[in-house]
Every structure is written in C-alpha cells, then in structure tokens.
Amino acid sequence: MGFAIIRQEKIRNADSFNSREAHNSREILTSNVELKYSHKNITLIKNKYKNYDDFVEQKREEIRKSNKLNNTKHRFVRSVLNKKTKEKELSSMFQEFVFTHSKDALSEEDSIEYLKAANKFIKDRFHDCEIISSEIHLDETTPHIHIVSSYYNDIECRFMQKELSKEKITDINEIRKAFQHEVADKFELKMQDGSVVEAKNHQRSANKEIAELKEAQKLKDQELLDLKNLHKNKIRQLESENVSKTEALQALTATNDTLIQENEAYKQSIVDKQNQLERGNEIYQDMQNEIYELENTNKTLQEQNEALNEQVIDLEIKNASQPIPAPTKTKYSEEEQEILRKFANDEKSEDQLEIEKLRKELNSENSTVQDNLRIK
Numbered sequence: 001m002g003f004a005i006i007r008q009e010k011i012r013n014a015d016s017f018n019s020r021e022a023h024n025s026r027e028i029l030t031s032n033v034e035l036k037y038s039h040k041n042i043t044l045i046k047n048k049y050k051n052y053d054d055f056v057e058q059k060r061e062e063i064r065k066s067n068k069l070n071n072t073k074h075r076f077v078r079s080v081l082n083k084k085t086k087e088k089e090l091s092s093m094f095q096e097f098v099f100t101h102s103k104d105a106l107s108e109e110d111s112i113e114y115l116k117a118a119n120k121f122i123k124d125r126f127h128d129c130e131i132i133s134s135e136i137h138l139d140e141t142t143p144h145i146h147i148v149s150s151y152y153n154d155i156e157c158r159f160m161q162k163e164l165s166k167e168k169i170t171d172i173n174e175i176r177k178a179f180q181h182e183v184a185d186k187f188e189l190k191m192q193d194g195s196v197v198e199a200k201n202h203q204r205s206a207n208k209e210i211a212e213l214k215e216a217q218k219l220k221d222q223e224l225l226d227l228k229n230l231h232k233n234k235i236r237q238l239e240s241e242n243v244s245k246t247e248a249l250q251a252l253t254a255t256n257d258t259l260i261q262e263n264e265a266y267k268q269s270i271v272d273k274q275n276q277l278e279r280g281n282e283i284y285q286d287m288q289n290e291i292y293e294l295e296n297t298n299k300t301l302q303e304q305n306e307a308l309n310e311q312v313i314d315l316e317i318k319n320a321s322q323p324i325p326a327p328t329k330t331k332y333s334e335e336e337q338e339i340l341r342k343f344a345n346d347e348k349s350e351d352q353l354e355i356e357k358l359r360k361e362l363n364s365e366n367s368t369v370q371d372n373l374r375i376k
Contacts, residue, residue: 002105003192004184008172011094011148013082014052020096021047024135024146037139042112044119045134047148055132056090059152066157074158093150093159094132095170097122099179100144101189110187111143112136117183118145125169125178128153129160308358 011017022028025047026038049055063074077091099118106114115136123131132148151161168174180191 002102002189004176004180004187004189005098005100005102005192006172006176006179007098008170008175009096010092011096012092013089017052017055017094017148020146020148021051021133024133024137024148032140034139040138042136042138043134044116044136044145045131047133049132055093055150059093062157072158074156077159077161091161093152095149095151097147097149097175098144099147100142101187103142105189106143106187108138108143112138114183114187114189115143115145117186118179119147121179121183122147122149125175126164128155129164130154305362308362312358 011020019028023030025043026033026041029035049058060076063076066072067074077093079088080091081087082089097118099115101111101114119134122134126149130150130152132150134145134147136145137143151159151164153160164170176191184191
C-alpha cells in the first residue's frame with residue numbers, strides 16, 4: 001500500500017507564477033522530464049492569461065466594474081515588502097497544489113483517475129475561486145498533477161485570502177484529511193505524515209525542480225531580453241527603411257501628380273484639336289456647298305451666254321443683210337472724212353448698240369465667275 005502525497009505552496013510574485021506556468025505547460029523543460037512521454041500529458045484546465053501582469057490587469061478592471069455596478073468597495077490585494085529584495089510587491093494571489101502518490105503504488109490508468117479526482121477535489125473545495133490551470137504530467141518519475149488556484153472569487157469579484165484562511169479552507173492539514181476521506185481511501189492510499197520517506201523524497205525533488213525552474217526562468221529572461229534587443233534593432237532598421245521608402249513614395253507621388261497634370265493638359269489639347277477639326281470640317285462643308293452653288297451658277301451663266309451668243313449671231317446676220325448706201329463722192333477732204341466717221345458712229349443702228357451692250361454684260365459675268373472659282 002502506498003501513500004497519497006500532497007504539496008501546497010504559495011505563489012508570491014510574477015517570476016514564481018510565470019516560471020511555474022512555463023514548466024507546467026512544458027514551455028520550459030527541466031532535467032527530470034522525459035520528452036518521449038510528454039505526449040501523454042493531460043491538460044484539464046488551460047491557463048487563459050498571457051502572464052502574471054495580464055492576470056493583474058484583468059482582475060483590477062473586473063473589480064472596478066463590479067464596484068461601480070454593485071455599489072461595492074472591494075479593493076485589489078495590498079502591496080507588501082519583500083524581505084529578500086527589500087522591494088514592495090503584491091500579496092500572494094495564488095497557491096499551487098501538487099498531488100501524487102508513492103512510486104509504483106498505482107498503475108498509469110489508476111494514476112490518471114486518481115489525479116483527475118484530485119482536480120475535482122480542489123475545484124469543489126475552492127468552488128468560488130478561479131482555477132488558473134491544471135496539468136497532469138506523465139513524463140516524469142511519478143505521475144502527478146499541478147493545480148494553480150487563485151484566491152479570486154469569480155462570483156463576487158474580489159480576493160478572499162482572509163475568509164479562506166479563517167475557515168481553514170487553505171490549511172494543508174485540513175486539506176490532507178479531507179482528501180484522504182474523499183479520494184485517497186478509494187485508491188487504498190495512506191495519508192502522508194512527516195515520517196513518510198516518500199514525502200521527504202518528493203519534497204527534495206520538488207525543491208530541486210524549483211531551483212531548476214528558477215535557473216530556466218533566468219535563461220528564458222535572458223533570451224527574452226536578447227530577443228527584445230533584436231526586435232529593437234530590427235525596428236530601427238525598419239524605421240530607417242520606412243523613411244527611405246516614404247521619401248521615395250513622396251517623390252513618386254509628386255511625379256505622378258505632374259504626369260496627371262500633363263495628361264490632363266494633353267487631353268484638353270486633344271479636345272481643342274478635335275473642336276478645331278470639327279470647325280474646319282464645317283468650314284470645308286460650307287465651302288463645298290458654295291462651290292456647288294457657284295458651279296450651278298456658272299452652268300446657268302454659260303447657258304445664258306450661249307443664248308446671248310445665239311442672239312448676237314442672229315443680230316449680226318440681220319445687220320449684214322442690210323444694204324450699204326453707195327457713196328456719192330469718191331474723194332473727201334480730211335475734214336470731210338472726219339465728219340463722216342463721226343456721223344457714222346452717231347448713226348449706229350439700235351441693233352448694233354444692243355449687241356455691244358450684251359457682249360459687255362456677258363464678258364463681265366464670265367469674269368466674275370472665273371474670279372470666284374479661283375478664290376475657292
């Protein structure tokens with residue numbers, strides 16, 4: 001027959017909380033972890049907080065909202081002086097329970113059932129308090145469960161350290177007695193006491209594990225610091241590149257604006273040219289119409305000219321058929337010849353005068369038509 005083993009420890013600060021959660025979730029590995037069995041580990045309750053500070057921030061806000069809504073005056077946990085670091089830090093808000101049993105006291109299947117029963121036991125005992133995480137580890141020497149519980153009451157939105165302590169809910173001896181009655185007896189495990197060798201060995205193992213966790217946390221903190229510095233350098237580099245890209249973008253934007261303006265001017269020029277072309281087409285069409293009208297006019301005038309020519313020919317034939325009076329004197333003095341020529345001009349027939357008039361009009365109209373055609 002083996003022993004039921006329970007270890008309880010307060011979590012007093014951020015480093016302790018963060019390192020325990022890193023170990024429990026296997027973000028940090030200690031020397032006693034056998035990775036080939038880690039896939040068997042069981043997460044019963046997963047931690048939803050990023051870290052200690054995230055928990056503090058969320059609970060402060062929940063208490064503030066609850067006080068305003070319910071007109072209460074609950075306060076966040078007070079700060080106390082750390083005797084080792086001589087610095088103020090918040091009072092303990094968590095406790096961790098480790099449940100296990102003597103080596104080889106139970107089969108793996110019974111161990112899992114036993115550890116799940118331990119998880120239910122803590123949830124029932126601290127029923128109004130928030131359980132942060134619960135992890136069953138099967139990749140170490142003896143199966144065990146880590147349960148991190150807070151003193152925060154989810155229902156009343158306040159911390160209950162005093163009430164839990166006053167009612168001995170957190171008293172380790174009371175917890176062992178209750179656990180023995182409710183769980184351990186069913187698995188035929190004895191209650192541990194100070195003389196139990198297994199308990200002492202487990203305590204030594206736990207102390208060693210804590211020391212390794214602290215060392216692993218230091219390494220992780222250094223890695224985190226190095227990563228932060230790397231990120232800072234990367235950010236500086238990206239900021240420098242961003243400045244260069246911003247300047248290049250501004251130059252490209254200015255060039256683009258210029259091109260847009262030039263493109264708009266070019267578009268306007270095209271519109272103007274198109275308008276000019278349309279006006280030119282209209283003028284050309286008007287000229288074509290005028291030419292067409294002039295051609296028609298010229299054709300009409302030609303027809304009229306031909307008619308006039310026919311009239312002239314008819315008049316000339318008529319005039320030629322008239323007898324010319326014979327001269328009565330064959331020789332005249334120069335004075336007499338001048339008088340005769342003058343008389344002859346004055347005595348032109350009406351037909352001859354009409355012919356000369358028509359010829360003048362015809363010549364004038366022909367000249368006008370030719371001038372208009374040359375202009376077009």
